[in-house]
Amino acid sequence: MQAKEKKISHIVIVGGGTAGWLAASHLAKQLRPNAADGVKVTLIESPNIPTIGVGEGTVPMMRNTLKDLGITETEFFKHCDATFKQGIKFVDWLDNPTNEHSSYYHHLFDYPEIDHFDATPYWLKGLAGEGRSFADCVSLQGIVCDAELAPKKITTPEYEGITSYGYHLDANKFSALLTKNAVERHGVQHIKAHVEEVCLNDDGEIHSVITKEKGEISGDFFVDCTGFDCLLLGKTLGVPFVDKSDVLFVDHALTIQIPYESEDATIPSYTISTAMEAGWIWDIGLLERRGVGHVYSSKYTSHEEAEKALRAYVGPMADKYPTRLIPMNIGHREKFWHKNCAALGLAQGFVEPLEATGLLVFDATAKMLAAQFPTQKNTMNIVAKQFNERIKLSWESVIDFVKLHYYLSRRDDNQFWLDNRKAETTPDTLLERLELWKTQLPNALDFYSGYEIFKLENYLYVLYGMEFSTDIEALSHRYPETEKAKQFFSAIEKAAAKLKGDLSSNRELVNKILSFGLQKV
CATH class of the missing domain: 3.50.50.60 (FAD/NAD(P)-binding domain)
Incomplete structure (x- = not known):
């Protein structure tokens, strides 16, 4: 041989x-x-x-990984200080924050129902009602997240959920x-x-x-x-x-770990991502502590200013704890x-x-x-x-999707955001898709590679969470099911209200898992 x-x-x-x-x-x-x-x-x-x-933070795919590797979900929770994550809440990414105004949207793990009935064009036509977000009109999960609830019950078997979820760990x-x-x-x-x-x-x-x-x-x-x-x-x-x-500008992260102020403090079942002047801050709630980090570009702010912004975000408790600086390639x-x-x-x-x-x-x-x-x-x-x-x-698909969040922002409080919206800093693949989606709905066929990490459903949440404009007036005749759409939006609202009464908080469910365990699959 x-x-x-x-x-x-x-x-x-x-x-x-x-x-x-x-x-x-x-x-x-x-x-x-x-x-x-x-x-x-x-x-x-x-x-x-x-x-x-x-x-x-993980996405739902981690559930399959843990199950495939023979790790029980109860074992995972007991060893990893883990909590449930149902998506990401993006705060102040769209506009400059003011004392009176702060905007947010959810990128949820429950995908919009688009195979049997795609409600997206009807939401764009305004049939869901004034002020209802895209996420709340196509999924129950945003309402569950805003109510600070968990994605399942203690009686739900391991790795199964009423809504889809990953983990904080x-x-x-x-x-x-x-x-x-x-x-x-x-x-x-x-x-x-x-x-x-x-x-x-x-x-x-x-x-x-x-x-x-x-x-x-x-x-x-x-x-x-x-x-x-x-x-x-x-x-x-x-x-x-x-x-x-030259496409993604952030190059450092400052991290800090903060204990909760009380044993019953709320643990959000989502990552909070808050846009800052030259980057953004993540806020992840584990069972015993919060992990908070400021991701920023040293070209647009100093390390000292970045740390000041991080400590201001955390509040007075931050003064007791050290930060850790992580350079990123x-x-x-x-x-x-x-x-x-x-x-x-x-x-x-x-x-x-x-x-x-x-x-x-x-x-x-x-x-x-x-x-x-x-x-x-x-x-x-x-x-x-x-x-x-x-x-x-x-x-390449990950880079396009991450850049999308910056490119669609209307913030102008720092050159960081203005430069992120320039065509010369944005991949042509992303620019072409956005140009197409100005006059027609994003389609699964736009995502022709099976190796794209983020696909149609992920893009829908971010595009319409950040108020991307798709003018479908010329295509309105393709979407005649007005009454069905109104019934769909009403059903989502009613189902979400019912679900709010059935679920416990993130902290309460995790504590039950640690005490009693989940049912084996």
Whole structure:
């Protein structure tokens, strides 16, 4: 058997954290290290290096991941200080805030019903009534969120919901749970050691890594989860970084962790994203604390002013707690798989925490790597080409969607927002879609790639939450079901009112889960 046809029998993942352990978990579940002909999966993690911990919000896909990996939802809640998340509430993104005025809209996890009856054109025609938001007219969930309620009951089985949901979680505790599960359930070998050198073979592939504590560790395939350092794919194999800071301007995050003022304080079941003069602030409610962070561009404000804005947002309690400054590389690698190495997590790319893109892309691309992982080295180049094409499309779609939030804003209180609305800072793919949608409804066929992370339903919430104008007067004849639409809007309103009486608060439900557990599926 020639070397290039050699069976891939050992995968070495360098770097832990959430990305590393998601990669290890998905690969090990697919490739079964404990089986007689399984592929060995080893994760090398530097001791005493904390995860960045920015990614504390997930989307509903994480429910499937946890279930697939054999983690019960009750176990997850007990280990991760987790709460429910039903979407993102965007505050002050549309207009400059004033003392008398503050606007908001929801990007919900319950998708609008558009397959059997699309109410969107009828909402645009004003048939839902004066002042009703798009989200409240196509889904129950915004009303549930505004009432500070949870997405399910204690009697609802694990991973099922009355409304759709993801989670807020403590990233460090989540990594610890993934570690335990990957090692004990899926047979991942865990090595704690510092990688000091990367060794290549004559073909320019990675042969091994030299660690300080465990010496040389060789493998057939390597996964780079070394964060922004990108030690393997970037520094060793020379794959360049594609900078996207000309499109997405934020480059730093200042974070702070704040305990609640009382044990019964309200925990929103959504991430709060509040626009600021040169960026935005996230506010995530976990069970024991709030995680708050100011994401901003150092080109448009100073670190001192950013910290001042963060502390003012949090209030007097902020003075008791330190902040942590996190520089961010905005962009992605030119390729994500080169020779016998693939990058995942921050080593692959990062655009900013808006819309929980970090954990979402980490999880999605780790699943993709595991699902199409080759058995032989002689097919590796084919799979690598497919992987690179698909992941590039995914990153481009994420960048377009994140930019959409800035481009549609009418804020003008800082040059940051004015520059974000310039065509030269906006991808042509996004500009073309927006031009099309001025005179016709967004359509599922506009999203022709199966590897776009954000699709039609996500765009609808943001477009019409931010008052994008679609003039459908010339198309009005296509939408004659006026009475059906009015009945639909009325039914949504009545169902939401009933649901408000059936659900408990986020905090109350999580406390019940910790005491009694959820029903197994």
